[in-house]
Amino acid sequence: MSIRPLSRTDEARAKKIWKICFGDSDAFIEEYFNGIVRYENTLGYYEGRELIADLFMLKFQAKIAGADFETKFLAGCATMPEARKRGLMRELVRNAMLDMRRHGLAVTYLHPFLHDFYRRFGYETVAYVKKGRIIPRPGLENGRTLICSRMDQIPVHGMEAAYCSYIEHYDNAFHRTGGRFSQWLRLLLADGGYAAVSETEEIASYALYYMEDGTADVFELVCPEEKDSGPLLNSIPARTVNYIIPSVNDGDSEEFTMMRILNPVSLLEKVPVCKERFILEIEDDFLGEHYNLKIEKTVGGENKVEETDGKADLSLSIGGLARAAAGAFPAGDKCGEYFPRQTACFFETY
Structure with missing residues (x-):
């Protein structure tokens, strides 16, 4: 078994997987692969030479709290029915995260078929409708x-x-x-x-x-x-x-787009915070990482973020940090002491 980017020779198989898993029209699939897919931004799981699961990373420019970030949107995350419940998508998503982080991305997004499924990977909802x-x-x-x-x-x-x-x-x-x-x-x-x-x-x-x-x-x-x-x-x-x-997240709205933080330091340097300084502890169970960060506002408007061994004022999971940094928490949440609530508008689902 191996994980690697798809190539043009995999296109027919990838289209078949898309059709089986999502049921879209042939015309849509043709347009998607001709106009959207870039094979250097894909990952496939192969059993021998046969592609059995894949995902696509679509380049986007996002703004978070008004600051611009280069990012990628995960789409078409699909596994052939006979290969499911083996943890293949978990491995694909993990490899995609590490690859995106190696390329300097601070965050990634997706629109899930089931929000709780992707919470296991550290994603959290940052947009509601x-x-x-x-x-x-x-x-x-x-x-x-x-x-x-x-x-x-x-x-x-x-x-x-x-x-x-x-x-x-x-x-x-x-x-x-x-x-x-x-x-x-x-x-x-x-x-x-x-x-x-x-x-x-x-x-x-x-x-x-x-x-x-x-x-x-x-x-x-x-x-x-x-x-x-x-x-x-x-x-x-x-x-x-x-x-x-x-x-906004007001208890009556429905979950929509999810965000996953890949590099907490890069993100926290650019998003607004409510306190002049505080220490934030972050647990990333999916990637097996732990952060203890001191955050200080600077005169230039960005934040100074550095590792510290001080006691945390606020402890969050990596998904909790996504919700906090995007200001998607409900009114009265403790995160409101440290991050401002924000508005979000994401229409994209693929």
């Missing part, structure tokens, strides 16, 4: 909305500008750079999805969605104000429209 539903009432929309099902119909640059403007209101989000926005739209349309776009001089809102049996499921709703989303949602030609909006 709330669900809404409306019965569209045509005629309530103001202005016109363009319903797009092909790339040549879509005003990509206007939508990209709307997205960039939208995420400015959040502390934590992904920048979509280097053509990533267009790739995201191509995946949607290849899979039979739609974009509803407000037709104005400067596009300020849009909704990306799938239709099934008269129900539209909106997975990305970009609108300057939630109260202004009604006209856009009412323009979608469906009997029912389901949608999600970003939320």
Whole structure:
């Protein structure tokens, strides 16, 4: 058995694994492998010469508390049914973490099929959503909305500008750079999805969605104000429209994107803290590491972080640190003495 990056010769097998595990359309899988996959950013588990499990690492630029970080998003983590419950994905994820850290990354993200499964690896939820539903009432929309099902119909640059403007209101989000926005739209349309776009001089809102049996499921709703989303949602030609909006961790919201810290020092140097100085103890059970760090604010705005043997003021697991640094803890949590609460907006799931 061995773990190594996939190569082009593994593509047919990797597509088969994706199809079996996720059930996506052939058109989506083709677009994903042609437009998104970079084989140097993959890992596969091989039994002899046969690929039996794999994962993909997608390059992103994230902002955490407004500070920019190069990162990778884990996607397509899949194991053939006959090879499951052998700890293969655990080994793949561990190797991926170590590889990303060797390349200088401080954090990584994923959107899980089951949050508790990835908590075992040190991931923690840093973004929450709330669900809404409306019965569209045509005629309530103001202005016109363009319903797009092909790339040549879509005003990509206007939508990209709307997205960039939208995420400015959040502390934590992904920048979509280097053509990533267009790739995201191509995946949607290849899979039979739609974009509803407000037709104005400067596009300020849009909704990306799938239709099934008269129900539209909106997975990305970009609108300057939630109260202004009604006209856009009412323009979608469906009997029912389901949608999600970003939320804080308030007890009524649902878990969404997860983050995993790879290098606590690099992260803590850049995120805001509430106290001038404190000692933070961190246990990383999955990678078998322990940190005892003194954190001090500096005049330049970044923090000075160094190892110490002093007594900790706050002890956290590596997952707890992700939640604290991203400000995703509930109101009244002890972490609030040391880190500010923040807002997050992550639409990406692959």
